[in-house]
Structures are given as C-alpha cells and as structure tokens.
Amino acid sequence: MPNVTVTIGGRSFDVACEAGQESFLRYAADQLDQEAQALLGQTGRIPEATMLLMAGLMLADRTGRAEERITTLQHEIEALKEEVTNLRNQPAPAPEKVEVVKEVEVEVVREVVPPSVQQALADLAERAEYLAHQIAAKAGTAE
Structure with a gap:
C-alpha cells in the first residue's frame, strides 16, 4: 500500500492509500488544505485536531450544499424529460394560413409632348x- 505525504494547514501527514488512488488522495487533501488555510487566516494558530475537525466540517457543509443542488438539478432534468416526452406525444399543430403580399414596383412613364x-x-x-x-x-x- 503506497504512502502519500500531504500538507494540510501547514502540517505534513503521511497517509496510506490503495494503489492507483494517490491522485484522488492528493486532490482530497488539497480541498481539506484550502479549508484549513481559510481557518488559519481567520483564527491564527489552532490545535491540529481542531483545525482538521473544522476543515472537515466546512468541507462536509460544502459537499452537502452541492448534493442538494445536484438533487434539485436531477428533479429539474426529470421534469424537463417528462415535458419533452409530452411535447413529442402531442399532435403537430395545424399550419397557420399565411398571406403572402408581394410588393411590385410600378414605374410610370409619362411621355412629355x-x-x-x-x-x-x-x-x-x-x-x-x-x-x-x-x-x-x-x-x-x-x-
């Protein structure tokens, strides 16, 4: 099992992961580090456990809002799919009569006597x- 060293809130951690999951682990650690850096910018130096807990909670909050948005979008997609199906099943509207008016230029030639x-x-x-x-x-x- 490979070990990956990640930095979160200015502190280094050695984390073991499944082979092939290293890039995912680095991405997740970067996300956690962004939240930790935001906390450190607001509060200064805080204990490691508190920093990790708060950063994790902030990520969980962001993830929860993203999941709610995904659920809302999925409902909208389903409603739109249903609307498309209903529209496809409706008979085609009768064509409207269209009056075509053609403008014709007439040149009047007056012979001058x-x-x-x-x-x-x-x-x-x-x-x-x-x-x-x-x-x-x-x-x-x-x-």
Missing part, C-alpha cells in the same frame, strides 16, 4: 371643329 406639338394639335382640333360646322351648315341648307 412638346408645347409646339400640343399647340399644333390644338390648332388641328379647332380647324376640324370649324370644318365640321361648315359641313353641317351646308348639309342643313342643301335639304
């Missing part, structure tokens, strides 16, 4: 009316 042509057309119209009156007058006297 030059004023001289407009005047010529007006003169022709006047002349045509005059001739129409003349013809009507002759037709009325010829009968």
